[in-house]
Amino acid sequence: xxxxxxxxxxxxxxxxxxxxxxxxxxxxxxxxxxxxxxxxxxxxxxxxxxxxxxxxxxxxxxxxxxxxxxxxxxxxxxxxxxxxxxxxxxxxxxxxxxxxxxxxxxxxxxxxxxxxxxxxxxxxxxxxxxxxxxxxxxxxxxxxxxxxxxxxxxxxxxxxxxxxxxxxxxxxxxxxxxxxxxxxxxxxxxxxxxxxxxxxxxxxxxxxxxxxxxxxxxxxxxxxxxxx
Amino acid sequence: xxxxxxxxxxxxxxxxxxxxxxxxxxxxxxxxxxxxxxxxxxxxxxxxxxxxxxxxxxxxxxxxxxxxxxxxxxxxxxxxxxxxxxxxxxxxxxxxxxxxxxxxxxxxxxxxxxxxxxxxxxxxxxxxxxxxxxxxxxxxxxxxxxxxxxxxxxxxxxxxxxxxxxxxxxxxxxxxxxxxxxxxxxxxxxxxxxxxxxxxxxxxxxxxxxxxxxxxxxxxxxxxxxxxxxxxxxxxxxxxxxxxxxxxxxxxxxxxxxxxxxxxxxxxxxxxxxxxxxxxxxxxxxxxxxxxxxxxxxxxxxxxxxxxxxxxxxxxxxxxxxxxxxxx
Numbered sequence: 200x201x202x203x204x205x206x207x208x209x210x211x212x213x214x215x216x217x218x219x220x221x222x223x224x225x226x227x228x229x230x231x232x233x234x235x236x237x238x239x240x241x242x243x244x245x246x247x248x249x250x251x252x253x254x255x256x257x258x259x260x261x262x263x264x265x266x267x268x269x270x271x272x273x274x275x276x277x278x279x280x281x282x283x284x285x286x287x288x289x290x291x292x293x294x295x296x297x298x299x300x301x302x303x304x305x306x307x308x309x310x311x312x313x314x315x316x317x318x319x320x321x322x323x324x325x326x327x328x329x330x331x332x333x334x335x336x337x338x339x340x341x342x343x344x345x346x347x348x349x350x351x352x353x354x355x356x357x358x359x360x361x362x363x364x365x366x367x368x369x370x371x372x373x374x375x376x377x378x379x380x381x382x383x384x385x386x387x388x389x390x391x392x393x394x395x396x397x398x399x400x401x402x403x404x405x406x407x408x409x410x411x412x413x414x415x416x417x418x419x420x421x422x423x424x425x426x427x
Numbered sequence: 428x429x430x431x432x433x434x435x436x437x438x439x440x441x442x443x444x445x446x447x448x449x450x451x452x453x454x455x456x457x458x459x460x461x462x463x464x465x466x467x468x469x470x471x472x473x474x475x476x477x478x479x480x481x482x483x484x485x486x487x488x489x490x491x492x493x494x495x496x497x498x499x500x501x502x503x504x505x506x507x508x509x510x511x512x513x514x515x516x517x518x519x520x521x522x523x524x525x526x527x528x529x530x531x532x533x534x535x536x537x538x539x540x541x542x543x544x545x546x547x548x549x550x551x552x553x554x555x556x557x558x559x560x561x562x563x564x565x566x567x568x569x570x571x572x573x574x575x576x577x578x579x580x581x582x583x584x585x586x587x588x589x590x591x592x593x594x595x596x597x598x599x600x601x602x603x604x605x606x607x608x609x610x611x612x613x614x615x616x617x618x619x620x621x622x623x624x625x626x627x628x629x630x631x632x633x634x635x636x637x638x639x640x641x642x643x644x645x646x647x648x649x650x651x652x653x654x655x656x657x658x659x660x661x662x663x664x665x666x667x668x669x670x671x672x673x674x675x676x677x678x679x680x681x682x683x684x685x686x687x688x689x690x691x692x693x694x695x696x697x698x699x700x701x702x703x704x705x706x707x708x709x710x711x712x713x714x715x716x717x718x719x720x721x722x723x724x725x726x727x728x729x730x731x732x733x734x735x736x737x738x739x740x741x742x743x744x745x746x747x748x749x750x751x752x753x754x755x
Contacts, residue, residue, distance in 0.1 A: 314513025317478060317586075318527050318576070319502030333517045409517035410560025 222363035241300020284356035299341025301335025343398035435482035464635030506577030623633035679712035
């Protein structure tokens with residue numbers, strides 16, 4: 200049985216690669232919009248606390264809308280293909296990014312902020328030089344979280360013509376082709392794991408940069424060795 | 428250098444922090460604000476760098492009303508050390524110290540030199556500590572970095588809010604001594620907040636004693652000990668006033684230099700020296716009369732030599748200390 204999966208993979212590797220690239224493109228395009236939006240909203244609610252509850256609530260609600268329904272709702276306005284999928288994915292990515300930005304910024308020790316104020320930093324300088332650097336590992340953890348969600352949800356985008364590895368899954372269901380479904384699913388999972396691990400390493404580097412005590416993963420250790 | 432002119436501060440919740448406070452801090456001196464907690468001493472200090480603004484009255488910095496100076500410029504010209512230290516944990520020691528010079532836009536080479544110089548001043552070797560993170564340091568070392576950061580841009584005024592409050596007694600005493608030496612060297616105007624009268628007596632040229640929201644007495648440490656102006660001050664200063672007074676005077680202030688009295692006291696100075704020529708009991712010129720008294724009691728000798736660099740430079744008699752002890 201495993202043999203048939205390997206055979207399928209070897210026979211179709213060019214198509215698989217094509218779909219994998221489409222999938223990554225979809226996720227990256229989403230992140231390009233979702234990151235600045237989520238981080239700005241997180242900064243906004245960190246400064247304007249009264250808005251924090253409603254913004255976080257809104258982002259939470261967006262996540263509960265079934266993806267297929269959301270794609271369907273957006274198609275009449277944005278047509279088929281990438282646009283409705285990217286808009287939907289941006290919405291899904293908001294909660295982890297906004298939440299972690301907010302927690303990261305508001306979790307900075309009060310003494311450091313007070314000291315920053317005392318040495319004559321403006322509000323903007325305190326944000327740039329103290330709060331954001333300290334919060335960056337936490338924000339990265341949110342981005343990691345969002346990326347893993349996006350890679351999974353993006354498969355459904357194939358239903359409205361966005362391409363990606365979801366294409367193989369839907370076609371596989373339609374043709375009752377188990378190999379097609381399983382191989383595409385495994386590739387999606389591997390992709391999520393790779394992004395998760397890669398972003399974890401970036402997160403740890405940011406923590407090291409901040410002088411935090413961290414239990415390094417093997418990947419981070421290996422890269423640290425190569426660099427130094 | 429700093430002048431408080433009938434300053435009243437009332438917070439938004441109508442708590443009166445301080446009422447009608449007036450005093451002046453002369454350039455190059457250390458003024459200590461002391462009082463029980465909640466007496467308004469920290470608020471008073473924060474009025475200087477405009478972390479608080481006065482409700483009534485005015486605070487003058489170098490002759491200018493602080494309300495007419497931009498907040499950020501004012502704060503960058505004034506060094507600030509808080510009790511919690513507030514080091515930037517995500518920056519190295521060097522980056523912490525470089526904060527204000529960077530904000531002021533100094534060039535990199537100049538900043539690096541300055542950082543090394545300050546770390547050396549605070550007895551932290553730059554090679555060892557520059558690239559460490561605050562988390563890796565002990566409490567005393569962190570506080571040194573805090574002081575170095577406050578002094579980095581060569582401020583005209585230094586504000587210190589209970590800077591040694593969180594340290595153990597030994598580290599605190601060491602840092603106090605070291606800081607007195609540094610102060611003698613840099614000669615900055617300092618406003619220092621503490622709740623400990625002993626620290627105030629030790630560090631201050633002038634002391635401002637606060638009761639809740641009010642300035643009770645503003646005077647030199649010695650005058651406060653000799654002429655407390657109220658029951659509150661007398662209670663606050665505590666029991667052993669004479670010993671505290673002795674701790675304010677150094678041996679070299681009352682010793683008789685050796686070259687003047689060589690012949691007459693030869694006998695006395697010898698009493699303190701053992702047959703091996705080794706000096707058993709002796710004093711250093713920087714010792715306080717309090718520790719001199721303790722040495723007199725220990726050694727049971729009438730006169731003790733004052734030794735500096737293994738050379739006897741003066742002599743001090745027990746009776747001279749007793750005279751001061753008895754109100755001289």
